[in-house]
Amino acid sequence: MMRFALRSFGLLTVxxxxxxxxxxxxxxxxxxxxxxAMLLEVQEALQRYHVxxxxxxxxxxxxxxxxxxxxxxxxxxEALLNPWTGDPYLAxxxxxxxxxxxxxxxxxxxxxxxxxxxxxxxxxxxxTKNQSLE
Amino acid sequence: xxxxxxxxxxxxxxxxIAWLVRGHHERLRVQGDWPVTVxxxxxxxxxxxxLRVDPGPRAxxxxxxxxxxxxxxxxRTMPDSRRITGYSGPSDVLVVFDAEDKGVGVAIxxxxxxxxxxxxxxxxxxxxxxxNGRSWDEIATITDLAAAGIYGVSGxxxxxxxxxxxxxxxxxVAEGREGAPRRISVGWxxxxxxxxxxxxxxxxxxxxxxxxxxxxxxxxxxxAGLGFWLGDLIAQxxxxxxxxxxxxxxxxxxxxxxxxxxxxxxxxxxxxxxCQFVCPHGNLQRWTMKVLPxxxxxxxxxxxxxxxxxxxxxxxxxxxxxxxxxxxxxxAGIEPFDxxxxxxxxxxxxxxxxxxxxxxxxxxxxxxxxxxxxxxLLEFVRRRMGKDRxxxxxxxxxxxLAVAGGLYLVPAEVWLG
Numbered sequence: 444m445m446r447f448a449l450r451s452f453g454l455l456t457v458x459x460x461x462x463x464x465x466x467x468x469x470x471x472x473x474x475x476x477x478x479x480a481m482l483l484e485v486q487e488a489l490q491r492y493h494v495x496x497x498x499x500x501x502x503x504x505x506x507x508x509x510x511x512x513x514x515x516x517x518x519x520x521e522a523l524l525n526p527w528t529g530d531p532y533l534a535x536x537x538x539x540x541x542x543x544x545x546x547x548x549x550x551x552x553x554x555x556x557x558x559x560x561x562x563x564x565x566x567x568x569x570x571t572k573n574q575s576l577e
Numbered sequence: 578x579x580x581x582x583x584x585x586x587x588x589x590x591x592x593x594i595a596w597l598v599r600g601h602h603e604r605l606r607v608q609g610d611w612p613v614t615v616x617x618x619x620x621x622x623x624x625x626x627x628l629r630v631d632p633g634p635r636a637x638x639x640x641x642x643x644x645x646x647x648x649x650x651x652x653r654t655m656p657d658s659r660r661i662t663g664y665s666g667p668s669d670v671l672v673v674f675d676a677e678d679k680g681v682g683v684a685i686x687x688x689x690x691x692x693x694x695x696x697x698x699x700x701x702x703x704x705x706x707x708x709n710g711r712s713w714d715e716i717a718t719i720t721d722l723a724a725a726g727i728y729g730v731s732g733x734x735x736x737x738x739x740x741x742x743x744x745x746x747x748x749x750v751a752e753g754r755e756g757a758p759r760r761i762s763v764g765w766x767x768x769x770x771x772x773x774x775x776x777x778x779x780x781x782x783x784x785x786x787x788x789x790x791x792x793x794x795x796x797x798x799x800x801a802g803l804g805f806w807l808g809d810l811i812a813q814x815x816x817x818x819x820x821x822x823x824x825x826x827x828x829x830x831x832x833x834x835x836x837x838x839x840x841x842x843x844x845x846x847x848x849x850x851x852c853q854f855v856c857p858h859g860n861l862q863r864w865t866m867k868v869l870p871x872x873x874x875x876x877x878x879x880x881x882x883x884x885x886x887x888x889x890x891x892x893x894x895x896x897x898x899x900x901x902x903x904x905x906x907x908x909a910g911i912e913p914f915d916x917x918x919x920x921x922x923x924x925x926x927x928x929x930x931x932x933x934x935x936x937x938x939x940x941x942x943x944x945x946x947x948x949x950x951x952x953x954l955l956e957f958v959r960r961r962m963g964k965d966r967x968x969x970x971x972x973x974x975x976x977x978l979a980v981a982g983g984l985y986l987v988p989a990e991v992w993l994g
Contacts, residue, residue, distance in 0.1 A: 446880060453884030461891040464911070468904035473994045479610070486666075490691045568689075574666040575689050577610055577656035 477526030478556050478566060479576055485510065485541070486568050488519035489552055498549035499570075506541025507532060527559065540565075580965045587958045588844060590974040597981040598820040598900055603632040605903070609656055611669060611687055613638055621673040621682035622649045635751040640673070650674045650713075653686065657750045658743030663690040663736035670740055672708065672716075672747070680708040680716065683744060694733035701730045704737055708744065717748035760827060766807060767831025773803050774835050777855035781848045796860040804857030810914035811839055811851065811951055813896050817908060821900060843959035852945065852952050858913050858930070859945050859952075865934050866941040875939045882947070889953035890973045894980060896950065901984035902992055912951065913944065 485506075492513060493499050500512055506525075510532045513519035524531060527538035540557040553569040567573045604612075607630045618625045618640055625648065628638040637652035655669035666689025673682045683705055688695040698704060707727045708716060719725045722741050730737035777799075780792050803809060809832055816836070819825070826833045839851035852859055866874075877885065892911050899906045909915040910925030913933050922930075933944030945952055957974055984992075 449880050450883055453880065454887055457884065457887040457891050460888075461895055464895050464906075465898055465904070468899070468906040469902070469993075472902060472904050476993050486689065487692060490666075491693075494691055494693050570666070574662050575655065575659045577659050577669075 474526055475565075477524070477529075481523065481526045481532075481541070482554060482556065482566060482568050482576065484519065484523055485513065486554060488513040489554070491518040492516055493552075499545045499552040500543065501545060501549045503542070503544040506539045506543070507535060509541070509543045580960075583965055583967065583971070584844060584958075584960055586971065587974065590978050591840070591954065591958060593978050594897070594981045595816075595820040597978075597985045598817065598897075600630070601901055601985050602821040604630045607631065607636050607638065609653070611653070611655070613651055613653055613671060613686075617671055617684065617686065618649070618651050618673055620684065622675065624648055637751070648676050649681065650678065652747055652751070654743040654747040655687075658746045661739050661743040661746055663688075663694065663733075663739035666690045668695065668736070668740050668743065670744055670747075672744055674713060678713045680711050680713075682706075683708050683740075685740065688736075690736050690739070694736040697733040698730050698737045698740055701733075701737070704728070704730050707741075713748055714752075716745055717752050719745045761830055762828060763830055766809070767829065767834075769802065769807060770809055770831040770835045773799060773855060774838055774850075777850050778838075778842070780854050781842075781850045782846075792854075795854075796863065799855055799860050800857045800864075803855070804861075804917040805919070808915075808918040809835070810857060810917060811836055811955075812909065812912050812914040813892075813950055814908040814912075814915070816951070816954075817896060817900050839955060840958055843955060845960065847960035847962050849955060849959055852955055856945075856952075857917060858933070859942070861934060862937040862942050862944060865937050869938050873939065874941065877940060877943075885947035888947055889950045890977070892948075892950040893953065893977055897977065897981050897984060901981070902989060912949070914951075 489499060495516070495518075500509065504512070510519060510523060514521045514523075514533065521533060522531060523533075525534070525536055525538065527540065528536045530536060532539075538559070540559055542555045542557065544553050544555075545551060551570045553567065553571075555564045556566040557563060558565045566576065568576060613628065615625055615628055618628065618638075622640055624642040625640045626643040627641045627645075628651065629641055631637050631639050631650070635650070635652065637650055639647050640649035640651055642648045651671060651673045653669055653671050655667065658670075659667050661667055668688035668690055669686045671684045671686050672680065673684075675681050685695055685699055704727075719727070722728070722738065727741050729735075729741075776795055780789065780795060783789075819836075824833055839855070843849045843851075895911065896908060898904065899908060907923060907925070910923055911929065913926060913930030915926040916922045916930035929944075929948075933948060936943045957970055
């Protein structure tokens with residue numbers, strides 16, 4: 444009985460080690476997929492905004508502010524989720540790594556997703572050089 | 578008879594796993610982030626029942642009917658045509674051909690372009706049907722859209738032009754993929770690898786004392802030459818890389834022969850040539866276990882051995898998950914072999930290497946016995962001497978194959994959300 448318990452515990456420890464190895468990259472990959480889906484929705488909404496207003500939003504914004512603007516304009520569904528928290532984007536959270544900026548004439552856009560907690564760009568989708576995520 | 582069947586089973590498990598990894602990555606290469614579905618194709622070929630990835634130069638999808646007969650072919654323009662942009666971005670276009678390679682329809686699957694322009698193009702049936710009836714070759718050679726009778730959609734000229742150009746570009750790129758014929762190139766590294774392999778084989782099979790007394794020299798040579806100089810150790814990162822893409826038999830024939838022999842020699846003869854004679858890390862541990870006197874050695878208790886033996890299979894499950902799910906994880910870090918490339922070695926591989934060597938001072942060959950996933954695979958296929966039966970190892974092999982099958986068949990969304 445003692446032996447069975449010892450071996451079971453050992454086996455569980457080995458499995459836990461496997462989970463510990465896989466856990467962080469798995470979570471990162473899940474978040475990355477959500478970020479990509481969110482970026483595509485925001486990009487499409489920005490295009491709709493541009494068709495209506497003939498310019499892109501005129502100033503730099505963080506993700507929540509941009510989403511709020513696009514939702515209020517009817518270009519984006521308010522149910523859009525924050526990929527870092529899984530909650531509605533507009534619910535507000537410190538976990539917001541989406542950045543928006545435009546040029547002085549608001550003729551171009553640049554959506555950047557930063558690596559959490561850094562200023563390093565992880566994804567970039569814009570109207571000039573990086574026009575797709577593929 | 579049973580022994581032969583067991584050996585075939587073990588080889589089949591390895592080949593099966595490699596085949597699933599390969600199939601999965603071919604599917605990813607062709608399908609990318611937005612896999613084409615049967616429903617999309619059925620709009621143009623109503624008998625479409627299944628899509629089969631074509632790993633050839635066209636890198637598209639063969640369309641099969643319910644009986645398995647090929648009734649057409651489909652390609653998507655992304656990511657090859659991602660640089661061809663319309664008003665504000667590129668579009669991913671599906672192009673479907675019939676069995677005679679004649680176009681039967683195109684559809685815009687997804688677009689980064691202005692939605693209203695994309696919609697205008699989608700709704701212009703005259704434009705969208707311009708490719709119908711044209712052959713693959715004909716479309717691939719179109720350089721002047723107007724001369725080919727393909728005119729832009731009014732109000733969405735740039736978007737429609739981009740759609741047209743991306744179709745031509747995608748097909749032309751596929752034509753160019755035929756590439757130059759592959760030629761075998763044998764270099765000095767190949768010669769050294771075959772030399773190490775040949776000598777290892779001799780030490781394994783030729784037991785003459787006058788020859789065996791030089792084994793220590795060969796052992797040192799593998800550590801210095803094969804390890805620190807060439808850095809060509811068999812590792813999961815190498816095996817998975819080959820399974821995911823292809824075996825570079827023409828570029829590094831020596832290494833391919835080396836790896837194939839490492840698996841097939843023990844499979845056919847029962848002699849673990851690579852693990853016992855050639856592997857630099859194994860040989861390094863053989864030397865370190867001689868450093869301390871025998872009385873300092875600490876034998877592992879039976880339960881400890883039983884538990885530790887699960888480490889390599891656990892690491893192999895990790896390897897499968899990393900490969901199938903495309904996780905950002907460097908497989909070189911779970912083994913010590915990259916540590917021999919001192920300048921480029923990562924921290925994880927250095928830690929695994931040093932820990933393995935350090936522990937082997939007290940527990941002889943501890944990494945080989947309880948830590949090495951590559952060694953586990955080589956031992957898995959090795960022919961057993963005497964009686965052989967379906968053992969714990971074979972069940973684990975079956976479990977690995979089942980996991981690979983599950984990861985292959987179940988869509989990534991299930992695992993990754």
